[in-house]
Amino acid sequence: MKVKVAILGVCGVLGQRFVQMLNGHPRFEVSSISDLYLGKTYLEATGNKWGKGSGGFDENVPDYISDMEICSATDIDRDIPLVFSGLPPNVAGPIESELAKRGHIVVSKAKDHRLEEDVPLIVPEVNPEHLDLIERQRKKRSWDGAIVCAPNCTTSIFSLPLKPVIDNFGVENVIVTTMQAISGGGYPGVPSLDITDNVVPYIGGEEEKTRVESKKILGSIDKPAEYRLASYCCRVHTIDGHLECVFVKTNKEADAEKVKRLMKDFPGTGLYTGPVRPIIVRDEIDRPQTRLDRLAGEGKNPYIGGMSVTVGRIRNDEVFGLSFLSLGHNTVRGGAGEAILIGELLDREDYV
Amino acid sequence: MKVKVAILGVCGVLGQRFVQMLNGHPRFEVSSISDLYLGKTYLEATGNKWGKGSGGFDENVPDYISDMEICSATDIDRDIPLVFSGLPPNVAGPIESELAKRGHIVVSKAKDHRLEEDVPLIVPEVNPEHLDLIERQRKKRSWDGAIVCAPNCTTSIFSLPLKPVIDNFGVENVIVTTMQAISGGGYPGVPSLDITDNVVPYIGGEEEKTRVESKKILGSIDKPAEYRLASYCCRVHTIDGHLECVFVKTNKEADAEKVKRLMKDFPGTGLYTGPVRPIIVRDEIDRPQTRLDRLAGEGKNPYIGGMSVTVGRIRNDEVFGLSFLSLGHNTVRGGAGEAILIGELLDREDYV
Amino acid sequence: MKVKVAILGVCGVLGQRFVQMLNGHPRFEVSSISDLYLGKTYLEATGNKWGKGSGGFDENVPDYISDMEICSATDIDRDIPLVFSGLPPNVAGPIESELAKRGHIVVSKAKDHRLEEDVPLIVPEVNPEHLDLIERQRKKRSWDGAIVCAPNCTTSIFSLPLKPVIDNFGVENVIVTTMQAISGGGYPGVPSLDITDNVVPYIGGEEEKTRVESKKILGSIDKPAEYRLASYCCRVHTIDGHLECVFVKTNKEADAEKVKRLMKDFPGTGLYTGPVRPIIVRDEIDRPQTRLDRLAGEGKNPYIGGMSVTVGRIRNDEVFGLSFLSLGHNTVRGGAGEAILIGELLDREDYV
């Protein structure tokens, strides 16, 4: 029997991606959807906006959800154990808390709870053991449910390849420059006049997130990782896919060839939405490229790519010793896909 | 009386920019032009390609050069003291040597001679004293003329703001990530299918140039600067303007506010094509932006912008201590404009 | 002595273009500016939005207006004879009426009054005689001032080359397909996700305007022109410049070569902002092109291009007999520039 799930903020870019990726899901069944357009069907509510906020959508709303009625987040049935939240920041916080209090497990893409000490911030291939925080959270907050967070897209995309590096060589310093897609700004989001023939070298709050969130993910359950990190996060004119240039000072010398092997061998989760190879390493000098590689990553779901991170140009340089490029799909791996993967992990670990 | 000048490779993107920027020049008069299309007029030879390889050109070839006949590089009159070379790499080398031998001073944008020990590699605001190498070059090579090189565009754009930093604090490490415009690839250059909705994180030879050329420019006439440098050079979808994210480890602590002041006060050359403020510092959190700032920079020439570098987001970070963004126009400051500025410097210093 | 002018909606895309094009104007002096940000200086009010809504702006607000204080539209001094309105549709209507009633001559780019029978809708090179409607308007409305309208950008760009055709051959049918720039949608305007790698084949109200406005402009002062017109107006991914494909069935046979000559010879106004050749005809098979030709057009103002319309591919086809392409700059010729040109015409004709 399938696990019933709800989607919050189901009409937005993230919500639409949840709708697409949960279509035909073997374990999860969308039973309740919430957004501002109360009482409308999903088709009526999303209609004209469907598929506009990111790439790779079919031209029509999937049949399975077309006539489902939008309800309020707080009207979600108590018998739905798992809730995916695509709510916007600041709005998400109190609603997610309320639902967790009522007994739901909320997997959230919003930033609001990410940095709370007893909230797991999870990249399933990197720190699944942080789910143990759920017990701590429930005890502390006297909740039946729980909140589990997926990280900011940018952070997720470089934390994944950083994991085998930190595990094998230790990391002292990280410098990251990102070239992020417009779909990261939501819809309508970035004005076309702002990004056509342009780069906008600032995305509000993003650089702080790369610094603080990555340390939480790559640290132990009790303590953030201790490297120092500086980044510039830039918006470039791509639809989907964040490309990140990463320079890493390791504690032990990290031979580029060895790093390459470790990344190639980095294991997947075996979960439905998780790719067989979470890190794809390309050897071509000019890869990864945003448009060519953002949909890489095969798992058990034959319809969806974009769950792998593609790494390339791994090399030993004269400053930090190690540098590489990491590319991921911001609304799949760095978005709804990561949340669904966390949901699948929670399911396997019997939390739902 | 004006100084006669010649332009080599006059039909290409660089050549066209020379043609545009020397239109109405108060000191230089274009007297000879060379390219492959021997015997044709400039209009016939360039015709359909005029203005296509970069932004900001008038829709028509300027009148002054329209009917001038294209000759071979080696047919340039001996009485033309100054030659601007927009020749492609590898082609440039032997032709420029031949012309220098014949007595011309060749200011080249090609890479071929840049790293030769007795060839000055000049950013006029940064290392004008390197022109002293001309004497050494003439002596060593028994030439009447000389070769003087302008650096690679990317290098020029971060070397300028790095100058006050190295002078005041010393520099140990530099990490640079660049987001470069398509006009850097020449015309026809980058295929549209390669860059639309894409980032190409590799530009052949570019990263090596940032490393080696910047050390030569920022070093003394006898010895390169001794910092270490690593970079990723990426092509993004902008027409003109390279945006560069620069992280710098200084020897002495460099307070961001102090750096800002030093950059703002960095003096211009006073030359016709040189801007009053070679480094423009912007305080907005989201500047410089490629499309908005690439044409910044007023000098005595009222028609041409793009000779200043715009710096922004100067800050103290937790890794290297200092980071900033630098933006410049690759075919003006990093292209023909820099060569013309070198020509004006040579004129003022009585080399021509 | 200069004529004092005011600008309404001075912070928007149109308003900014007025500010730029009136900088250093030999006859007009901006004395009053209005927008929503009462009491702020122009720099404070526009600041971060300056230059973002169209191309070709300097990176900074011009000095002359930087410290001017924003006032309310209804607080404009009575001694300012001429008011340029860049107000948004629906907002513009009552304010412009109020100002005309008070004695100002308002030149408006808004649609609100365009189709009123006693309001002149002017392309200065096409139907300057329609200014006679001012007397009729004043009499009918008992106003001291008047309202004069500039047409919709798209309409202006094909009406200009249609004028010599209708005058010489008569016009029965017109079919137009447009490829319009994103700056036509204002700022922030068109979302980047809507236009990247996309065409949006609909712009609200635009097709109706091409039909009704062009007939008013090309008709007599008493009666619209009688041709039939159908159009599709599409948004494509260009920053500035509307390219229009025009198919025309003439009453008398219109030889392509003859049409070409008539367009080339079509006279300018001799006014400061008006180009010497309002219609530039190009012979290349692949012109006009949006980026290459949108800034064409030299007048007495050396700093501003974009006031000419560029026509190309004039030919005799097997359906209607005549077809051609017309390209114009939507925020210059089809925007503030046309309004300023109307202002200059009013000045020459002693209306102000």
Add this chain to the structure above:
Amino acid sequence: MKVKVAILGVCGVLGQRFVQMLNGHPRFEVSSISDLYLGKTYLEATGNKWGKGSGGFDENVPDYISDMEICSATDIDRDIPLVFSGLPPNVAGPIESELAKRGHIVVSKAKDHRLEEDVPLIVPEVNPEHLDLIERQRKKRSWDGAIVCAPNCTTSIFSLPLKPVIDNFGVENVIVTTMQAISGGGYPGVPSLDITDNVVPYIGGEEEKTRVESKKILGSIDKPAEYRLASYCCRVHTIDGHLECVFVKTNKEADAEKVKRLMKDFPGTGLYTGPVRPIIVRDEIDRPQTRLDRLAGEGKNPYIGGMSVTVGRIRNDEVFGLSFLSLGHNTVRGGAGEAILIGELLDREDYV
């Protein structure tokens, strides 16, 4: 048992699309591939160019063809009945003739043979009966094989929706303006500097093709259709998908609602690659849009969209009476997909 097929020009954009669309095909088995890179495997030959010339490709060459060796076109085994040709124009002509003479049935996307009287030019949903020309061709040329052509992409995309119009109302005049994608220019194809922030209103030979090819397709096997047609074919900045604005003068009055119904009901072929609904009609005022609708069209092949044409904005206008927009995927419906569909039709009709 599967039918063996060969692909000519297998490394180009068209060839790659054949490779992708024939992957796992239930009736066709790729047994031979040809291109210039003799003796190399497909992976070696295509390698770095794979997936760059159009959208929607996986990041890697499919396994089934990766190690297949490239041979010369004239070395194709005689027992391969069906050959798909993605050869470039002018090259294609003699090679295709030679292969047809040897007994192969060649389905070609090249223009070389399209207009020959005895060569069927086929859109399978529109004029399958033109395949009868094969007998005539064989008799006349004494060939065992045959040449069958697929039309130019642009033509295909408006001929499909024009079919129910001509059948039900008759057609007198057609005016078409197209906005075509860069992938239509092949790879490397259109320079990025030519199309960024630009429209290029000319594509060599394209307008003539829309005129002559559409009349052949929509005519009888013996005589072209007799309407008159004029078009402007423009390149806009989209990756895939041609959007076409079509104005039609019908013989009998064509009510827009009735046209809509006829198009919606237009039947598919029932073939594997053919969509259930070859013409999708959308009711939204702003559709079809290139990025949102180019991949529309479900058939029996669950992996490939892009075989339907999407029509929208069907209306009765004041000039011709009928106008609509038609959008199709130029490298799928207008490319390899159409050729494969022709191949499937030939298979069903027992030609292979």
